[in-house]
Amino acid sequence: MVAEELGEFERIRRFFAPLAGPGGLGLLDDAALVDCKAGHRLVVTADAIVAGVHYLPDDPPELVARKLLRVNLSDLAAMGARPLHYVLMTALPAELGPEWLARFAKGLGEDQRRFGIDLLGGDSVSTSGPAVLSLTAFGEVVAGMEIRRNGAKPGDLVWVSGTIGDAFLGLGLLRGSHPDLASEHRGYLIRRFQVPEPRTELGPALCGIARAMIDVSDGLLADLGHICETSEVGASVELDKLPLSHAARVVVDLEPSLRPRLAATGDDYELLFTAPVAASETIAALSSHLNIRITMIGKIEPGAGVRPVAADGQLISVDHTGYRHF
Amino acid sequence: MVAEELGEFERIRRFFAPLAGPGGLGLLDDAALVDCKAGHRLVVTADAIVAGVHYLPDDPPELVARKLLRVNLSDLAAMGARPLHYVLMTALPAELGPEWLARFAKGLGEDQRRFGIDLLGGDSVSTSGPAVLSLTAFGEVVAGMEIRRNGAKPGDLVWVSGTIGDAFLGLGLLRGSHPDLASEHRGYLIRRFQVPEPRTELGPALCGIARAMIDVSDGLLADLGHICETSEVGASVELDKLPLSHAARVVVDLEPSLRPRLAATGDDYELLFTAPVAASETIAALSSHLNIRITMIGKIEPGAGVRPVAADGQLISVDHTGYRHF
Numbered sequence: 001m002v003a004e005e006l007g008e009f010e011r012i013r014r015f016f017a018p019l020a021g022p023g024g025l026g027l028l029d030d031a032a033l034v035d036c037k038a039g040h041r042l043v044v045t046a047d048a049i050v051a052g053v054h055y056l057p058d059d060p061p062e063l064v065a066r067k068l069l070r071v072n073l074s075d076l077a078a079m080g081a082r083p084l085h086y087v088l089m090t091a092l093p094a095e096l097g098p099e100w101l102a103r104f105a106k107g108l109g110e111d112q113r114r115f116g117i118d119l120l121g122g123d124s125v126s127t128s129g130p131a132v133l134s135l136t137a138f139g140e141v142v143a144g145m146e147i148r149r150n151g152a153k154p155g156d157l158v159w160v161s162g163t164i165g166d167a168f169l170g171l172g173l174l175r176g177s178h179p180d181l182a183s184e185h186r187g188y189l190i191r192r193f194q195v196p197e198p199r200t201e202l203g204p205a206l207c208g209i210a211r212a213m214i215d216v217s218d219g220l221l222a223d224l225g226h227i228c229e230t231s232e233v234g235a236s237v238e239l240d241k242l243p244l245s246h247a248a249r250v251v252v253d254l255e256p257s258l259r260p261r262l263a264a265t266g267d268d269y270e271l272l273f274t275a276p277v278a279a280s281e282t283i284a285a286l287s288s289h290l291n292i293r294i295t296m297i298g299k300i301e302p303g304a305g306v307r308p309v310a311a312d313g314q315l316i317s318v319d320h321t322g323y324r325h326f
Numbered sequence: 327m328v329a330e331e332l333g334e335f336e337r338i339r340r341f342f343a344p345l346a347g348p349g350g351l352g353l354l355d356d357a358a359l360v361d362c363k364a365g366h367r368l369v370v371t372a373d374a375i376v377a378g379v380h381y382l383p384d385d386p387p388e389l390v391a392r393k394l395l396r397v398n399l400s401d402l403a404a405m406g407a408r409p410l411h412y413v414l415m416t417a418l419p420a421e422l423g424p425e426w427l428a429r430f431a432k433g434l435g436e437d438q439r440r441f442g443i444d445l446l447g448g449d450s451v452s453t454s455g456p457a458v459l460s461l462t463a464f465g466e467v468v469a470g471m472e473i474r475r476n477g478a479k480p481g482d483l484v485w486v487s488g489t490i491g492d493a494f495l496g497l498g499l500l501r502g503s504h505p506d507l508a509s510e511h512r513g514y515l516i517r518r519f520q521v522p523e524p525r526t527e528l529g530p531a532l533c534g535i536a537r538a539m540i541d542v543s544d545g546l547l548a549d550l551g552h553i554c555e556t557s558e559v560g561a562s563v564e565l566d567k568l569p570l571s572h573a574a575r576v577v578v579d580l581e582p583s584l585r586p587r588l589a590a591t592g593d594d595y596e597l598l599f600t601a602p603v604a605a606s607e608t609i610a611a612l613s614s615h616l617n618i619r620i621t622m623i624g625k626i627e628p629g630a631g632v633r634p635v636a637a638d639g640q641l642i643s644v645d646h647t648g649y650r651h652f
Contacts, residue, residue, distance in 0.1 A: 029405065029474050029475050029556075030371060030401040030402075030405055030540060030541060031369045031371035031402060031404070031407065031465070032369070032370045032371070033367045033368070033369060033370075033467075033472060034367060034368040034369075034370060035367055035368075035469070036362030036364070036366050036368055037362060038364045040362050041359045041360060041361055041362060042360040042368065043357045043359060043360075044357055044358045044359075044360060044413060044446055044447065044464075045357035045358070045447070046413045046415055046447060046448050046449050046462070048416075048417055048449045048450075048451045048460075049451070050451050050452070050453045052454065053451065053452065053453070075356040075357050076356075076357060078356040079355065079357045081357065087370060087372045087462050089460045089462075090374075091374055091376055091417075091458040093455075121370065121371065122372050123373050123374045124374075125374045125379065125380070126376070126379065127376045127379070127455055128378065128456060129419075129453055129454060129455005129456050129458075130453060130454060130455050132451070132453055132455075132458040134374075134415045134449065136372070136413050136462045139357070141359075148355050149355050149356070150355075214356060215356060230355075
């Protein structure tokens with residue numbers, strides 16, 4: 001009993017208190033404090049991941065931590081919010097001891113510095129099942145400038161940041177496909193799966209430009225479907241315009257049947273948004289200013305549903321339009 | 327795959343969307359919005375519970391939901407904050423189907439109305455292990471009026487709301503002790519364990535009165551120890567003054583050795599606070615106005631540590647000073 005008591009406080013003191021910002025009150029209080037800035041809104045998002053479902057139990061703990069944090073930062077970016085803080089809850093099996101936790105906290109610490117955020121608090125419990133890690137992230141946006149999913153209008157163009165399909169191909173490599181792929185491509189694609197790059201600069205910069213936005217987590221077509229559904233519009237996506245990384249093109253050249261499926265894969269955590277045609281030059285300037293590729297891939301139409309099409313407008317059938325849990 | 331996809335959205339639509347407030351955006355977006363009131367701070371707290379550790383897997387889902395919510399509301403109250411919203415994360419095993427979820431959501435809905443709060447959003451994942459439920463709760467406090475643990479001063483009196491030990495005795499009854507206890511006492515004590523009463527009115531009313539506050543979750547002596555440690559003071563607690571419910575007194579009369587142990591038991595979720603002597607009349611008036619028993623049980627002293635004493639000032643030895651997980 002005494003050892004267990006020491007355990008909780010010692011864990012907090014050693015691993016988590018160094019991650020806390022001023023609002024976390026040293027993780028010594030019942031709750032944390034967040035200052036409210038006049039004219040702003042707080043943006044709140046939450047994600048949970050389970051060992052064996054969302055990551056492999058022997059994945060490096062630093063990478064598990066960074067991915068958990070980054071998928072939440074991506075959700076904030078998709079609302080146009082600047083990230084501020086997070087709350088962490090861990091339910092861990094007994095076999096994950098101090099070494100695992102130290103590495104997990106190290107990953108959080110690295111990304112905190114990178115993204116300028118801090119820990120507010122949380123809870124640690126034990127479970128007899130697989131680890132369940134959940135994180136609530138906080139960002140801020142000028143009130144009224146938040147970008148929701150429901151603002152797309154017929155005539156808007158559809159844009160996506162970065163490249164699509166890398167994470168899916170990276171997971172495939174981890175599972176043994178294309179064992180002969182050159183190591184630089186292999187390393188790139190696996191890293192895109194393990195450590196996504198949340199678009200924390202681009203998201204807030206799109207306030208006042210994008211009419212609807214989402215991050216690509218279920219799959220590009222499925223996520224565009226979420227925008228269409230809440231905006232009560234349809235969309236067409238020209239699959240040939242899908243931005244692929246050099247490494248992804250190498251894999252697709254080896255296995256051409258993969259190409260149309262990349263539009264249906266998730267975990268890219270790129271920003272997918274719609275904007276009026278008149279915003280196109282501003283978007284191009286933003287792309288060049290932030291040094292982030294932003295590609296026009298389709299347009300919003302009256303009606304409902306997402307139509308993947310070829311360059312000639314012909315409908316292309318795509319196997320499945322997204323994956324998720326439950 | 328398709329059934330699983332429908333599952334997640336259908337779950338959200340059926341069970342959780344009806345619980346969402348305006349800031350939850352119908353649970354249709356990447357994140358939720360919280361308006362910031364000028365001159366206020368947001369207070370954030372989080373708790374996780376695991377089936378088989380914090381509750382029994384066959385406990386009524388309504389009660390599991392209400393307890394999860396209430397322990398978080400208690401943490402907000404302990405900072406002097408008024409509750410506003412919450413974020414819910416569930417990791418559930420496959421055997422907990424729609425019936426369990428419907429009852430869980432019903433419990434949340436009842437308490438939302440009771441405490442005037444709403445759901446912002448969250449995440450649902452599946453696990454092969456026991457259910458892990460976690461909740462992040464949001465409250466607000468006028469900036470600078472929050473009550474922390476670190477403000478206790480020598481000479482302060484120590485006060486506690488309600489009665490202490492009921493939850494511990496209720497758990498004992500559930501585990502088979504005192505099978506002959508009259509059913510009204512049995513029902514009362516079990517209910518105190520299953521559905522704690524967070525002091526959401528008293529907490530904010532103590533802003534400007536209490537110098538340090540915590541809610542009793544680890545055990546009265548352990549929690550007072552947390553105040554002493556962060557405030558860098560000591561305390562004495564007169565065990566005879568510990569407020570017991572009528573039902574608890576009946577059990578203690580049957581088993582007198584339980585009495586001193588009640589000061590070391592947790593899960594009461596009463597407010598434990600210190601205040602200068604001059605505030606005593608104000609506290610008595612507040613007690614009568616809110617119709618909540620508030621009892622003076624000890625005082626803050628220079629030094630360190632919590633001393634349980636008898637009426638004559640003699641030190642009393644208490645078995646253990648708190649319990650917690652890990």
